[in-house]
Amino acid sequence: MKYISTRGQAPALGFGEAMMTGLARDGGLYVPETVPQMSAAEISALAGLPYEEAAFRVMRPFVAGFFSDDELKTLLARAYAGFGHAARAPLVQLGPNHFLLELFHGPTLAFKDFAMQIIGQMMQAALARTGERITIVGATSGDTGSAAIEAFRGLSNVDVFILFPHGRVSEVQRRQMTTPSEANVHALALDGDFDDCQARLKDMFNDFAFRDGVRLAGVNSINWARVLAQVVYYFTAAVSLGAPHRRVGFTVPTGNFGDIFAGYIAKRMGLPIDRLVIATNQNDILDRAMKGGDYRTVGVRPSISPSMDIQVSSNFERALFDALGRDGAAVQALMDGLKQSGGFTIPPAAMEKLRTEFDSGRCSEEETRATIAALRQTTGELLCPHSAVGVKVAGEHLGAVPMITLATAHPAKFPDAVEQATGLRPALPARMADLFDRPERVTRVPNDLEALKTLIRDRIAGRVPA
């Protein structure tokens, strides 16, 4: 299986290289050259399997040639062993034809664990073959950072640096990043918002001397391996509700477009998905783009669903690449427009293609709180604010086809917002009840590329024996 860049200029890579590289050297994102197909019989056969076995069958064609079947099975077994639920991704019913896919039973209580735990295992296995060491730098709106730290803490051949926007993540999110005591973990609070963190990360990847010098590897959702791991739960959830014999829809609380793009890949593989509904909070660039055809940044307004406080939705580039007939030059031209003037108009033919795949909706702050309160009353479920954004938007798209809304984080990760809406303060699961007692370790950093590069080089030099 080969992976190609959405901007058409970087070399095609195999799975292992695409995973270790993250961002392509032409600034694009890697996508599979062709999407492997699963037949109706193969999809049917997923029914009732343990999550890890279903993951093996879905992911196998994408990693073939890099991991053997036995290796992949071993890595998957390790990746999901630390989850707090035997089903890994259980479904619960919210109402007639509306279901919630709980993706928050991993070690850091958000869906990011599904991808990060397996990518941690896969990168470790790849490094063990060559004896190399790498530097992981990640930008986070809150949940990616803790999931990455959890996946890589304590490894001798990996340093993990996480940039998060100072003062803009929840206390639970921050503590999950600042309390691990391992020397290879570096939590960096950046003076800026998430888009600044993401922009500095991209700058580092585009600085080839630095990138090669520290052996930079990325684990943000621009990393294809992340998307791949998330394809799995679209299959397991749909099959639980009768796929491939029955179609299902999905509503996905969306920020960087990684999670919902995984649903799109599942559909391209043959899973009969009816609609994929993009749900945004008040930072609604994707909803505006889908409705008006203009993808334009307007600045981030902090919300009670902070993991979706994003204005440049990186993975949208992957969907655009397909909608533009896989024309890398056309993608590059639009992205140049974004850089130069803060936006671009999506060509009408591409817009039409996007609208055949995706619907969209937005949820205000007030609607988010009202949805948390309403669901508590009608179902007894406590939703995190991100999941509530999904549930609200899904409510506008319910019909004859079963709808599955993705619950992306545990309510206890955002206790203030949940308490404000319901009067109830959700408790952390027992396995992390001491989070507020552990000492924190964090470095405040300016929004400045050179300063960041220096800090990272110094920290690594301090850790690697001369």
Ligand SMILES: *Cc1c(COP(=O)(O)O)cnc(C)c1O
């Ligand atoms: C990351 C995150 C999202 C958004 O996911 P994307 O893949 O960036 O669209 C939504 N909810 C939570 C809780 C998250 O951590």
